[in-house]
Amino acid sequence: MRNFAYQRADSVDAAVAAHSGQSSSFVAGGTTLLDLVKLDVMQPERIVDVRSLPLYDVERLDDGRLKIGAMVTNTDLAHHPIVTENYRVLSEALLAGASTSLRNKATTGGNVMQRVRCPYFRDGVSACNKREPGSGCAAIGGLNRSVHAVLGTSDQCIASHPSDMCVAMAAIGATVLVSGPNGEREIDFLDFHLLPGDSPDKEHALEADELITHVVLDAPIEGNRSHYLKLRDRASYQFALASSGVVIATEGGTIRDARIALGGVGTKPWRAQRAERSLIGKSAEQASFQQAAELAFEDAKAYEHNAFKIPLGQQAIVRSLTTVTA
């Protein structure tokens, strides 16, 4: 760990003002940031502590949407009555992530911003375009079984997005509220995380010194049932090999609305819109689920050790759809 300047901000404006470019980092729960700083992978010269910001509320807006403060912890959000009632997929996704002690620390904003688990990114020495643009990607041709993607990869980076929470948010539909030197703006959740493309070091749509203040969830779909299914080697405390967050509304056995998002398999929280569309108007049965699952992975590209993620992701979709429509 290198020495850094530390500053605690007590207002959003002060936090934005204290943050000055590339060499600064906000710290919330610290569960991503402190690890990476200790590993010398992130080397901020200035850390702006945002835990005193008044962003701890979860409130229902008049239009039915749910506004979640960036500092709300993963634990609090998972157990919030509005969430357990209306956004079951989100509660389940949060509780499937990390461990109790980590969730007690981790925040909504920090979770959206967590970094990839690719070991070549974290080791500080291997070629990695995300850590050191232009150095190459050691994961391609390396060990890429568990935390590498089959959707949205490029020949510059194949790391999967690690978050469970974000998969649920992608399924539900959400807006990220940010505050920066030029004021406040809104970013559609699906546009927030970026595909690696030619610049895997650019991970999200935040501009310099912008801070996430809230995530606003879309109003729950009328009559929906939702579910998050996470598949992994051990039963807990492991990032998803493949996961599926689904929100489904049916009417008399026919699917009226469908949202499917995937984790562990995509370079960003992955919304499978073609698969969703294939379900609308269909009856809720295995054949439709199977077809949707296949569509979701139509463009998948497997690497040396992760080809199994394609059938595994499809299984996650089929089983989660079966569960919510049972």
Add this chain to the structure above:
Amino acid sequence: MSDYKHGKIIGASRSRIDGPKKLRGDAPYAADHHLPNMAHAYGVFSTVASGRITGIDLSEARAMPGVIDIFHHDHFPSLYRTPSTFKQENKVDETRLPFEDAKVHYPGQFVALVVADTFANARDASYRVRVDYEEDEAIATLAQAMERGEPTPHADSGHTRGDPDSAWSDAPHRIESTYVTPMETHNPMEMHASTAYWDKGDLVLYEASQGVVFARNVMAKVFGIPPERVDVRSPFIGSGFGSKLWIWPHAVAAAAAAREVGRPVQLVVPREEMFTTTGHRPPTHQTLRLATDANGKLQALSHDGINTTSMVNTYVEKTGSCTKSLYACPNLRVSHATLPANHGTPTSMRAPGAAPGLFALESAMDEMAEAIDMDPLEFRRANYTETDESLDLPFSSIHLMEAFDRGAEKFGWSKRTPEPGSMRDSDEIIGWGMAACNWEALKMDCDARVSLRADGTAFASCATQDIGTGTYTIVAQAVSDITGLPLDRIEVELGDSSYPSGPVSGGSWATATTLPAIAQAARNAIDALKTYATGDGGAFSGSEADTLTFADGTLSDGNGKSVDYAEVLNQLKLANADGEAHTPAATNDEYSFRSFGAHFVEIRWDPGISNLRVSRVVSAIDVGQVINQTTAANQVEGAIAMGIGMALFENTEYDSRSGRPVNNNYAEYLVPVHADQPEEVDVILLDHPDYAFNEFGARGIGEIGITGLAAAVANAVHHATGKRIRELPITLDKLMVT
């Protein structure tokens, strides 16, 4: 001493007497010692797997705050290697000293050591040490090692009887299979750590160690000083699973740095480097051939194992160690060979040899049973023997048949339908598998001291360790058994090399080794008390010492006079009555001493989501007398958890291009978590004392529980899925139908 009768305390269920200290935070571990003026050391570790250091640039690091000194191969005191012999109790697995020269033999090797005023400053500066390497092509995996080299055989650990090759070719039924196990890393919770200081030429080392006597002797050899000038302390360790048996380079580095900077130095090995520079279980490649006659009697068995070792030392994983004698078989061979790789030196990990070896043997037994259409349990029964055919000696005590019977009964084995995939429960396919377990029983030389003290308490000491297993408690039980004192009046101190010499906590031999010495020392203390009591001014002055009896803390003369022993001592103004004892190692000239058992495992496979879990385990274990039901059952339950890890998750992966390990952290190196524990774990301890082995009849229980478990899981997986997985771990992708 076959007429020895143990009272109620031996075999009782008792909580660990060191528990309250641990709960209160009063149990200091190696890195909990914060000494005045102490400096902190942090390593710089090689990022290449093979090559040599061509330059070290310290300019940036030296300028960092708090830096005291930076050691490397051009700036480090000249030290000596330990001869590394088990007999002289100075064994290590990696004899090369840190900073000996510019060569790099494995990734994660110490290439420099920053000493600074605080841990954070030392680590901070360590990141600014620039090392240049000339890199050579590395051998990073077992597969690469096998492609590039011819294995070196180690005949001394092998065994042959009869003619296994022709017997195999001639037999009516035979199988041949190859099994592969990955590199595993011990991953104890507590990091390896050393806190060292020098006091007028004497070294004091707080070390996370499973063997303080060996550690002391090694440090004495390395620094060229008499062992009396070294004190190694390890009163508490956060387990080791074998990785803390011997001294590793970090301890030498810390002690040398402390001497050079003239201050106490503390060094904690970072988690990543606990995958490289403090040992691992090496990957193995094992080929088995089994053949039977028409009745299912084994006619031929060969087990040829290869493992990787490091470039600097040879470590042999004796995968055939149980195969030699577990079943009756007239034609048998086990052999071991090694291949060098650019890894740190391997070392013993819980049930070395037996854990990977029985995965192979007990999987092969299942395959053989299937080939001759026999129930796997019946097949094992058919090949049962009470003779160790490798030594031509009877087993001192064997209750394997009872383990089979009671385990099978409890598990419900008779309800198993043999057809793979034939047992179902809604979405899940159920698989039932079993395997035998086996481990050698060893007993070493041991010294111990017990004092009966004037305050009415007893004090026992021995330079063995409690590695979290309950040794403190069972030592107190042994003292209680002899003296009749309750446990709360018995104090035990272990883990200090200045105490009477005790065994390494490994090989499951600490119990069998330590308790007889403790018991004898307690008897000798009672004898000393009697001598005092019958001497001038004693409570029984004038009586003969051998007419006195001692029971429940009281001396009696048989004529109605009884005096509490504390009173005897106080009357004479004596602090204590001491007894010391030495008990010898066991020799196997009459018997072969081994422990036995059987695991029965249920797995559930949900093919719709490729989910595999172990749902039920019944283990029947035959380890002689159980000293403490609670701590003994704990050992087997823990070993079952670790066996599940071995079966399903554990695998230290190296990148074959860079030669570096990639999952060297607690998040990505998977060990089982609570949620992976089976709903039901039943441990049956058979509890038949083995008095031919030692006066307590105990054979030790730390390791046997992990042996065979991975095979039982693999056999259950085969029963559920029809797939025979011969390469661990059994991950879901190996079972998916794609």
